[in-house]
Amino acid sequence: MDWARTYDVLVVGGGNAGLCAALSARRAGASVLLLESSPRELRGGNSRHTRNLRCMHDQPADVLTGSYPEEEYWEDLRKVTGGQTDEAMARMVIRRSATCRSWMAGHGVRFQPSLGGTLHLSRTNAFFLGGGKALVNAYYRAAEALGVDVAYGAEVRELELTGGRFLSAAVTVKGFGNRARARTLVAAAGGFQGNTAWLREAWGPAADNFIVRGTPYDDGTVLKLLSGAGMRTVGDPTQGHAVAIDARAPRFDGGIVTRVDCVSLGIVVNKHAERFYDEGEEFWPKRYAIWGRLVAQQPDQIAYAIIDAKMPGTFVPPVFPPVEAPTVRELAVALRLDPAALERTVEGFNRAVRPGTFDHAVLDGCATAGLSPPKSHWARRLDTPPFAAYPLRPGITFTYLGLAVDERARVLAADGKPSDNVYAAGEIMAGNILGKGYLAGIGMTIGTVFGTIAGEEAARHAAR
Amino acid sequence: MRPADRLPPELAAEGERVMRLCNACRYCEGFCAVFPALERRLSFAEADLVYLANLCHNCGECWYACQYAPPHEFELAFSRTLAQIRAASYQQNVRPRALAGLLRHGGRTAAWLSAAGLLLFLALELARGGMAGLVAPHADAAGAFHALLSHGAMVAVFLAAGLWAAAALALGLAAFWRQTGERFGDLVASRAAARGFWDALRLRYLDGGGGGCAYPDEVPSPARRRLHHLTVAGFGLCFASTSVAAVYHYGLHLPAPYPILSLPVVLGTLGGAGLLAGPAGLLWLKLRRNPAIVDPAQTGLDVGFLVLLQLAAGTGLLLMALRQTAAMGTLLALHLGLVLALFVTMPYGKFVHAVYRYAALVRYALEQRRPRAAR
Ligand SMILES: Cc1cc2nc3c(=O)[nH]c(=O)nc-3n(C[C@H](O)[C@H](O)[C@H](O)COP(=O)(O)OP(=O)(O)OC[C@H]3O[C@@H](n4cnc5c(N)ncnc54)[C@H](O)[C@@H]3O)c2cc1C
Ligand code: SF4
Numbered sequence: 001m002d003w004a005r006t007y008d009v010l011v012v013g014g015g016n017a018g019l020c021a022a023l024s025a026r027r028a029g030a031s032v033l034l035l036e037s038s039p040r041e042l043r044g045g046n047s048r049h050t051r052n053l054r055c056m057h058d059q060p061a062d063v064l065t066g067s068y069p070e071e072e073y074w075e076d077l078r079k080v081t082g083g084q085t086d087e088a089m090a091r092m093v094i095r096r097s098a099t100c101r102s103w104m105a106g107h108g109v110r111f112q113p114s115l116g117g118t119l120h121l122s123r124t125n126a127f128f129l130g131g132g133k134a135l136v137n138a139y140y141r142a143a144e145a146l147g148v149d150v151a152y153g154a155e156v157r158e159l160e161l162t163g164g165r166f167l168s169a170a171v172t173v174k175g176f177g178n179r180a181r182a183r184t185l186v187a188a189a190g191g192f193q194g195n196t197a198w199l200r201e202a203w204g205p206a207a208d209n210f211i212v213r214g215t216p217y218d219d220g221t222v223l224k225l226l227s228g229a230g231m232r233t234v235g236d237p238t239q240g241h242a243v244a245i246d247a248r249a250p251r252f253d254g255g256i257v258t259r260v261d262c263v264s265l266g267i268v269v270n271k272h273a274e275r276f277y278d279e280g281e282e283f284w285p286k287r288y289a290i291w292g293r294l295v296a297q298q299p300d301q302i303a304y305a306i307i308d309a310k311m312p313g314t315f316v317p318p319v320f321p322p323v324e325a326p327t328v329r330e331l332a333v334a335l336r337l338d339p340a341a342l343e344r345t346v347e348g349f350n351r352a353v354r355p356g357t358f359d360h361a362v363l364d365g366c367a368t369a370g371l372s373p374p375k376s377h378w379a380r381r382l383d384t385p386p387f388a389a390y391p392l393r394p395g396i397t398f399t400y401l402g403l404a405v406d407e408r409a410r411v412l413a414a415d416g417k418p419s420d421n422v423y424a425a426g427e428i429m430a431g432n433i434l435g436k437g438y439l440a441g442i443g444m445t446i447g448t449v450f451g452t453i454a455g456e457e458a459a460r461h462a463a464r
Numbered sequence: 465m466r467p468a469d470r471l472p473p474e475l476a477a478e479g480e481r482v483m484r485l486c487n488a489c490r491y492c493e494g495f496c497a498v499f500p501a502l503e504r505r506l507s508f509a510e511a512d513l514v515y516l517a518n519l520c521h522n523c524g525e526c527w528y529a530c531q532y533a534p535p536h537e538f539e540l541a542f543s544r545t546l547a548q549i550r551a552a553s554y555q556q557n558v559r560p561r562a563l564a565g566l567l568r569h570g571g572r573t574a575a576w577l578s579a580a581g582l583l584l585f586l587a588l589e590l591a592r593g594g595m596a597g598l599v600a601p602h603a604d605a606a607g608a609f610h611a612l613l614s615h616g617a618m619v620a621v622f623l624a625a626g627l628w629a630a631a632a633l634a635l636g637l638a639a640f641w642r643q644t645g646e647r648f649g650d651l652v653a654s655r656a657a658a659r660g661f662w663d664a665l666r667l668r669y670l671d672g673g674g675g676g677c678a679y680p681d682e683v684p685s686p687a688r689r690r691l692h693h694l695t696v697a698g699f700g701l702c703f704a705s706t707s708v709a710a711v712y713h714y715g716l717h718l719p720a721p722y723p724i725l726s727l728p729v730v731l732g733t734l735g736g737a738g739l740l741a742g743p744a745g746l747l748w749l750k751l752r753r754n755p756a757i758v759d760p761a762q763t764g765l766d767v768g769f770l771v772l773l774q775l776a777a778g779t780g781l782l783l784m785a786l787r788q789t790a791a792m793g794t795l796l797a798l799h800l801g802l803v804l805a806l807f808v809t810m811p812y813g814k815f816v817h818a819v820y821r822y823a824a825l826v827r828y829a830l831e832q833r834r835p836r837a838a839r
């Protein structure tokens with residue numbers, strides 16, 4: 001890259017959203033500089049850990065089965081967000097999601113026919129062949145081929161704006177300061193989940209027990225700089241996507257493998273060996289995104305998913321082996337829980353289980369009676385040793401507090417007027433659509449749609 | 465299991481660890497047969513590791529796609545671990561076991577046996593015609609080869625070598641199959657066997673799930689698959705040429721060498737060209753491939769086999785071109801020596817991969833018919 005040059009478009013963040021912006025801006029003829037704060041080997045932010053995106057379609061299409069019309073997509077989104085969304089913007093994204101795949105394929109992304117997957121998503125979601133890192137690699141190759149300048153290990157530390165107009169960015173590249181100048185800025189630097197101090201501000205000391213599922217480089221610097229420069233934000237800093245993951249996961253970047261998919265099959269207890277939520281309320285894929293928050297609300301933010309020997313084989317085997325014991329009492333000892341309390345909980349649960357025919361593929365009739373909280377489906381007695389437990393912690397995927405934008409991806413100033421030359425895409429603005437809740441695969445859809453819009457708009461603006 | 469049949473404990477432990485990771489992740493399931501096969505399993509015993517490792521072509525796709533590859537703290541190098549397990553499994557299944565050392569030093573084995581082959585045929589030629597016969601120019605007339613070398617001796621040597629190689633390979637295959645616990649009948653005569661054979665032959669999974677695979681570098685490319693096809697086709701044509709020549713000899717009583725436009729020579733020339741170009745391309749790719757994805761300990765085995773194929777083909781073509789000159793005698797001995805080494809080293813060199821890949825793909829086809837565990 002050339003630090004002396006004034007580029008048409010400066011893209012900050014080399015994940016899915018930033019890459020989509022860089023590619024579409026370059027295609028529109030703009031000169032583009034993309035800055036990515038991680039080293040090359042760890043490029044791609046959270047996008048590197050993804051697997052699919054959610055697409056609208058009116059009939060079976062390439063890798064997607066059946067149909068997923070706009071209305072159904074919108075209804076799904078409205079439900080999970082409890083209406084905390086912007087309908088016009090959301091519908092725009094949904095409609096554009098129908099044509100994303102061909103644009104993506106045109107830049108080297110390959111899709112795979114779903115071989116089953118865990119989430120039964122082959123109707124609504126298109127899976128990337130090889131996952132998100134393969135997607136990111138393909139985009140970087142395409143960017144290189146098109147002549148996008150890319151700098152790795154390049155962290156934006158300061159932004160120079162006057163009256164809401166972007167002028168330049170102060171960048172640290174491997175410890176040395178530089179200044180990047182451009183006519184437009186696309187902010188695609190992710191959420192702030194990688195920033196432990198900020199999480200603590202929002203969540204209090206509980207945040208120290210959170211595990212970050214994705215990149216440590218999404219530390220919210222750009223979000224903070226732009227809101228500090230008078231841009232409007234949307235959303236609540238405690239809102240985001242969080243799931244319950246294996247407590248033994250690495251502090252960052254554990255990604256998908258730390259998932260524990262047996263919650264709905266057994267019971268989950270807290271550190272007092274007490275159950276706290278209906279484990280069988282709904283299919284796991286529809287509920288896994290609430291369990292991060294549920295565990296975060298428990299004392300010391302820890303919980304244990306407990307199953308017996310009947311259950312392995314009916315869920316994806318987690319990466320870390322479970323803690324096992326021949327009796328419930330010994331399991332409690334191994335987990336350092338109160339043995340009497342765990343025995344009481346398991347006995348109480350076993351007594352409440354009503355007879356039924358177990359079938360994990362449907363909302364079966366196996367439920368408890370007279371138990372609080374109840375278990376509404378897949379309730380089977382825990383009676384076959386060895387008993388096994390997986391410790392759980394809240395695993396935060398990404399935060400929703402973001403920059404307010406309009407449908408042209410222009411960042412809004414405090415007075416609600418769109419900025420002249422600042423655009424945003426991806427996690428950093430997902431809160432416009434996701435006030436709360438989550439719909440699997442919509443993160444990449446938002447990033448792809450807004451990324452391509454931001455790139456086109458920025459290129460057009462720079463050419464004026 | 466005998467101690468010799470065990471994987472080194474660290475390798476087995478690492479194999480189990482990487483399988484657990486991939487089984488919890490499954491992002492690569494569209495690339496090849498390895499992932500769908502591992503997803504059927506909850507645990508990974510040594511026999512499972514060996515089977516899975518022999519399904520892998522080491523195409524590299526899963527290295528570039530893996531979010532857990534170094535510098536991630538999980539340091540997942542899936543394809544390299546599989547390559548190491550594969551190499552260990554070749555060792556386990558060498559028959560007779562006493563010859564495992566030949567395979568371990570595959571490159572050296574190929575070189576020594578080639579030299580031995582050359583000496584053997586030189587000796588046979590000298591025994592028949594003496595020094596004068598060896599260096600005399602030859603008329604391009606039918607029977608010239610056999611003036612130098614008794615046809616009977618030649619057939620005897622190659623028959624013995626061929627039978628030896630076939631028997632050793634068959635025993636290795638049987639040992640591999642026994643480990644899988646599948647029925648023997650299914651290996652040779654079943655729909656799964658037909659499927660496995662066809663998938664092995666067309667390199668179905670050396671395609672990165674469509675569009676080529678990440679070899680020699682990150683960019684998906686069909687190059688390796690095409691060059692491998694070229695090599696196999698060259699091998700097949702040379703084999704066909706020899707078979708036709710045998711028919712000419714025994715059926716039509718026409719002794720070699722044959723005219724340039726005869727069927728054996730045309731087939732042999734095309735085959736020889738394939739065996740020069742295919743391995744040359746594969747070697748070129750090998751030079752440029754990413755060292756992170758491979759097991760460097762196996763380079764000798766791979767290179768030894770490819771070079772031997774080329775030398776055998778190259779000397780065959782030279783022999784045809786120079787068969788009227790004084791060099792013919794020496795070239796004939798050289799060519800036959802190399803071909804003999806090729807046969808003898810089949811069970812102790814890279815060639816074994818074809819046998820085990822076939823068996824692994826048959827097992828894969830068998831498993832595909834069975835209901836799978838929940839996802
Ligand atoms: C384990 C996991 C699985 C997921 N699976 C899915 C899925 O299957 N489908 C789906 O839709 N979503 C999924 N998500 C969510 C998805 O990752 C995000 O919605 C999406 O990737 C966001 O893309 P992005 O480009 O906005 O952010 P990112 O991909 O995180 O990219 C932001 C980039 O900005 C860089 N950056 C940050 N600050 C700076 C700075 N100051 N200077 C320079 N660069 C900076 C970072 O290094 C990073 O590379 C998953 C997330 C995780 C963690
Ligand atoms: S190689 Fe890596 S990305 Fe691929 S399935 Fe295994 S863990 Fe997942």
Ligand code: SF4
Nearest residue numbers: 496520521523524526
């Ligand atoms: S290297 Fe290629 S063939 Fe081997 S497991 Fe990975 S993707 Fe499959």
